[in-house]
Amino acid sequence: MIAAGLVPSLRRHTLAPAWRGWIARSAPALTILLAWQVVSTGLASPRLPTPAAVVATMGEEALHGPLLYHLGVTLLRVTVSFSLAMAVGTVLGIAMGSSARLNRWLDPWLQLFLTIPAMVVAILAYVWLGLTETAAIVAVTLSKLPNVVVILREGRRRHDRELADMAHAFRFPPRNLVFDLLIPELAPFLLAAARSGLSLVWKIVLLVELLGRSSGIGFQLNVYFQMFDMTRVLAYAASFMLIILAIDSVLLAWMDRRVSRWQR
Amino acid sequence: MSAAGNADLLLLDLAAKRWPGGQSLLGRIRFSVSPGEVVAISGPSGCGKSTLLSILAGLDRDFEGHVTWRGAPRVGVVFQTPRLLPWRTAAENVALGLAGHPDGKVRARRALAEVGLAEAAEVYPSRLSVGMAQRVAIARALVAEPGFLLLDEAFASLDEAAAQRVRSSILERVEARGMSVLMVTHDPRDSTAMADRLLLLGGAPTRLLELKSLRAQVRLRRQPR
Numbered sequence A: 001m002i003a004a005g006l007v008p009s010l011r012r013h014t015l016a017p018a019w020r021g022w023i024a025r026s027a028p029a030l031t032i033l034l035a036w037q038v039v040s041t042g043l044a045s046p047r048l049p050t051p052a053a054v055v056a057t058m059g060e061e062a063l064h065g066p067l068l069y070h071l072g073v074t075l076l077r078v079t080v081s082f083s084l085a086m087a088v089g090t091v092l093g094i095a096m097g098s099s100a101r102l103n104r105w106l107d108p109w110l111q112l113f114l115t116i117p118a119m120v121v122a123i124l125a126y127v128w129l130g131l132t133e134t135a136a137i138v139a140v141t142l143s144k145l146p147n148v149v150v151i152l153r154e155g156r157r158r159h160d161r162e163l164a165d166m167a168h169a170f171r172f173p174p175r176n177l178v179f180d181l182l183i184p185e186l187a188p189f190l191l192a193a194a195r196s197g198l199s200l201v202w203k204i205v206l207l208v209e210l211l212g213r214s215s216g217i218g219f220q221l222n223v224y225f226q227m228f229d230m231t232r233v234l235a236y237a238a239s240f241m242l243i244i245l246a247i248d249s250v251l252l253a254w255m256d257r258r259v260s261r262w263q264r
Numbered sequence B: 001m002s003a004a005g006n007a008d009l010l011l012l013d014l015a016a017k018r019w020p021g022g023q024s025l026l027g028r029i030r031f032s033v034s035p036g037e038v039v040a041i042s043g044p045s046g047c048g049k050s051t052l053l054s055i056l057a058g059l060d061r062d063f064e065g066h067v068t069w070r071g072a073p074r075v076g077v078v079f080q081t082p083r084l085l086p087w088r089t090a091a092e093n094v095a096l097g098l099a100g101h102p103d104g105k106v107r108a109r110r111a112l113a114e115v116g117l118a119e120a121a122e123v124y125p126s127r128l129s130v131g132m133a134q135r136v137a138i139a140r141a142l143v144a145e146p147g148f149l150l151l152d153e154a155f156a157s158l159d160e161a162a163a164q165r166v167r168s169s170i171l172e173r174v175e176a177r178g179m180s181v182l183m184v185t186h187d188p189r190d191s192t193a194m195a196d197r198l199l200l201l202g203g204a205p206t207r208l209l210e211l212k213s214l215r216a217q218v219r220l221r222r223q224p225r
Helices: A006-013 A017-043 A051-064 A069-099 A100-115 A118-129 A133-157 A160-171 A174-214 A217-226 A230-260 B050-054 B090-098 B104-114 B129-140 B160-177 B188-194 B215-223
Strands: B009-019 B023-027 B029-033 B038-042 B066-070 B077-078 B150-152 B180-184 B196-204 B208-212
Touching: A017 A051, A051 A069, A051 A230, A069 A100, A069 A133, A069 A174, A069 A230, A100 A133, A118 A133, A118 A174, A133 A174, A133 B009, A160 A174, A160 B077, A174 A217, A174 A230, A217 A230, B009 B050, B023 B050, B029 B208, B038 B050, B038 B188, B050 B150, B050 B180, B077 B129, B090 B104, B090 B129, B104 B129, B129 B160, B160 B180, B160 B188, B180 B188
Parallel strands: B038 B180, B038 B196, B077 B150, B150 B180
Antiparallel strands: B009 B023, B009 B029, B009 B066, B196 B208
16 A cells, blocks of 8 residues: 555656657657667668768758758649549549449449559650650559549448438538538548548659659659668658658648547 | 318328339328328338338338429428437537528527527537437427428437427427428327327338327317417
């Protein structure tokens, strides 16, 4: 049994819940950084620069090099391709989930696009459309599109028939049907498609930049890979990973909280 | 069965309603409802009472026969289950019954107060009990001041005090505004407290077995108010 006088001293050593949460969330990343630092210091090889060297190079490239320009170009490509894939994929997914006939017609195409590797799509787009910006955007959009269609089709299929009947009985105008029923019902599926899409799209953008563009993080990675400059390869890759991580953990997490607030 | 006169607000002339396999669920059923009249429908479970209401609400069009409305009245519906949008608050759900009316929120709060849920206006349905959620659904049906109200076992999940309060709200509209009501119910308290007529369904396929006039009781009930 704990003596009464001991309890306050135990409390003094207990961390506030907010700090405990922050440490719990950061622990895996800090562990990876620590392991990286230990291994790279031990190896002392240019093949694996230390995290400190990579961070220093990131700062240097941002202030005096072309990092910010290439980040901007890649981010723009990600934004455009992601938006196009989400918009077209959402419409197609809802349509295929609503109509069995349309689904029968389009499902073979969907299966085909699901099995084509992103690199093949990129090569075909560059061959057929030329080494252009349009080809790059088309390649990334087509690679992501089937994934969005599958998720949204599933979401539409799971719609609540009773709520649809209620909306019909109360003669919801089209605006209410879309904003009060359709979108909120599909919100978890839209968010799942957005989250998986963001992580997929930026990787494909880097691939198409590496294959056929002369700007962007993918292009720069290829240049520094040929120069065997691992510090810059990691600095450019890590800088874009941080941006995607920030978008996911701030913007998408905020949207997630907002659309699921009624469940709490 | 009342004749299909010019004064009828609704005339149902159903020849048959079949299951997808072709087997008949509902046979010949013909009745009408006049303005300001409350008609109760009763019958054994599974005899097709809710299907009949779905036909009248326009949710089921796969039947043989005719539904004729006079003057296209605004129809309010209360289903067996609340069918609230879980991502909208109680007040927002009720306001949906008004479909974009500028005074939507004010009228929604007034309708919620009428069913005893003024304090639950900003609460999401997941936080409401089944009975409270059903009262929100009733407020949603009443908020637009419908000319015709369809009730499908609407009071089954309410406690007696809440049921009486809601019955009174509905009867006030019947007497003051001439609203008509068609209600499916298993509870004799609903039919004796509210209905002018009781339609008894039964048989296989289901048909209209009996029609009871409850007008005398209704007159007695309404007199003291």
